Amino acid sequence: KTEDSASGVSVVNGGGPVYEDKEENDNARPEDLSELLAAGTKQVHEQAENTQFVKDFLHGRIRKELFKLGAVALYYTYSAMEEEIEKNKDHPHFAPLYFPNELHRHEALARDLEYFYGEDWQSQISCSPATQRYVERIREIGLEDPVLLVAHAYTRYMGDLSGGQVLKKVAQRALKLPPTGEGVFFYQFDNIHNNKAFKQLYRSRMNELELDASTKDSLVQEAVRAFQFNIEVFKELEEMGKTIQEDVLDGGPIHGHMQGDISK
Numbered sequence: 001k002t003e004d005s006a007s008g009v010s011v012v013n014g015g016g017p018v019y020e021d022k023e024e025n026d027n028a029r030p031e032d033l034s035e036l037l038a039a040g041t042k043q044v045h046e047q048a049e050n051t052q053f054v055k056d057f058l059h060g061r062i063r064k065e066l067f068k069l070g071a072v073a074l075y076y077t078y079s080a081m082e083e084e085i086e087k088n089k090d091h092p093h094f095a096p097l098y099f100p101n102e103l104h105r106h107e108a109l110a111r112d113l114e115y116f117y118g119e120d121w122q123s124q125i126s127c128s129p130a131t132q133r134y135v136e137r138i139r140e141i142g143l144e145d146p147v148l149l150v151a152h153a154y155t156r157y158m159g160d161l162s163g164g165q166v167l168k169k170v171a172q173r174a175l176k177l178p179p180t181g182e183g184v185f186f187y188q189f190d191n192i193h194n195n196k197a198f199k200q201l202y203r204s205r206m207n208e209l210e211l212d213a214s215t216k217d218s219l220v221q222e223a224v225r226a227f228q229f230n231i232e233v234f235k236e237l238e239e240m241g242k243t244i245q246e247d248v249l250d251g252g253p254i255h256g257h258m259q260g261d262i263s264k
């Protein structure tokens with residue numbers, strides 16, 4: 001392991017920065033949904049990791065205006081997902097995964113947006129096209145095929161629990177956010193004391209769902225789609241980043257010796 005000088009993120013496996021090492025479960029059965037999801041999304045996970053926006057963020061190359069737009073995208077996404085989860089919380093194919101106190105991010109994101117945009121934050125934000133497509137899919141499955149919500153919850157919450165602490169520190173350092181957590185409440189799961197243990201619980205709850213092989217297959221496909229929606233949002237953010245004018249950037253334009261760093 002080496003330390004990445006820009007972000008403090010540890011770098012293993014050929015230079016890709018990771019949050020923590022991948023876990024292997026010796027007791028896993030190949031038909032376990034948790035295993036099928038992990039294996040079936042491995043490739044698209046790598047694709048997500050390799051988007052420019054995500055790579056830049058992990059290296060602390062993120063500007064406040066763009067970070068704020070990212071938080072807005074997450075706000076619309078989690079609002080939709082958690083609303084559909086609420087509607088389906090008693091559905092036997094979702095109920096065991098219903099952990100609103102531990103997982104739900106809608107409230108944390110609202111607090112982050114209020115910090116960034118002020119009291120009238122709601123009138124200042126809007127849903128981007130890529131986020132809108134993601135949200136529409138979540139609405140559609142909530143209505144027509146709620147078991148597929150499992151795939152969306154898995155893709156977001158398991159990812160958040162894997163990377164939260166690192167991303168929080170990266171954002172705080174890069175954007176000079178206060179140590180009290182304003183702006184990065186999203187990354188802080190106050191009601192989960194051990195992320196690793198919680199992820200194990202969540203995996204075992206997924207594996208206890210009574211699902212046939214074809215439903216599990218649909219869930220893997222839907223999880224791949226969920227990753228793709230995220231990738232589309234990252235790409236859109238990257239494009240928006242190019243159009244944000246230097247004069248609205250926090251900390252101003254990048255000069256001199258920093259230029260070598262951003263082109264890495």
Ligand code: HEM
Nearest residue numbers: 017018019020022023038048049054154155158159162230
């Ligand atoms: C899990 C790294 C981006 C979704 C993990 C794990 C690592 C990791 C190391 C394994 C943790 C463990 O086994 O406990 C990264 C890195 C990323 C990144 C370095 C960016 C550079 C993303 C994105 C998403 C995502 C963008 C989805 C939007 C997930 C999910 C898991 C996961 C769902 C759980 C996998 C499973 O155990 O089934 N990530 N990730 N990750 N990540 Fe990421």
